[in-house]
Amino acid sequence: MKKTTVLSAALLASALAMPAAAQMSVEDQIETRQSAYQFAAWNMGKIKAQAVDEEVEYDEKQIAAAANAIAAVANSGMGTLYSRDSANDRADDTRLKPNFFDELDKVQEIAVSFAQESSKLQEIAASGDKAAVARQFAKVGETCKNCHDNFRAE
């Protein structure tokens, strides 16, 4: 158990070190991660409106597309957008707290559940069962909240 956790943190650390694209500036990292989350939040909002609050008519295709979008964010390898210098003790216009880099095990755990719960949401959305979508939406929302409670400043 201990070993896996340590390994996961090591993997994350190496993901942080090996960029998928050319090295990005701290400003670009911040803007890009904020964009990714905002795109996810817009799509969460559609599912909330249609499956949870039921204030907009349920549209299976829109819900499936929204779930695809959230899963695409969760699986996009956002670790490369987090360099130590991009936390709010060193950079402007960001709410990332520096403890993120002291708790990479926890970060990894939350990132993995975000990916798993959104992949599940994607499957359920494809089947079109509104109540099941609403339940799984809540699970995804918990992973967002868990990360924000730990690593995002007010």
Place this chain on the structure above:
Amino acid sequence: MKKTTVLSAALLASALAMPAAAQMSVEDQIETRQSAYQFAAWNMGKIKAQAVDEEVEYDEKQIAAAANAIAAVANSGMGTLYSRDSANDRADDTRLKPNFFDELDKVQEIAVSFAQESSKLQEIAASGDKAAVARQFAKVGETCKNCHDNFRAE
């Protein structure tokens, strides 16, 4: 031919009128569409770095995830983020040109090719043929450019 085009524009117009979520403010529409495109651009950048410029080692999983992300943006129903009041003759902090709303046929045509070319990129990325990915990346890039040349201010 004429009929289909007119119908498509009508469909787009109705998509603009019928939100997938609760009505958004003009500011939220602008921020959200900019976020979606920026998230797409980040993922295009990864494919460019790995499959076109070859400055970063090709990683099939990262490329597949990036292609999923671009397709998710293209299929996310961004039409609802474009209200007439959100063009740059009426709103701040946006580069959307008002002619967008006079040329809905062309908008629709570009939006459809963006969706089709990115879905193709998604398929090709899953198979992992680097040269084919590079070719299809260029096709997707043309749809981005086509939209910007017509509807995005400098």
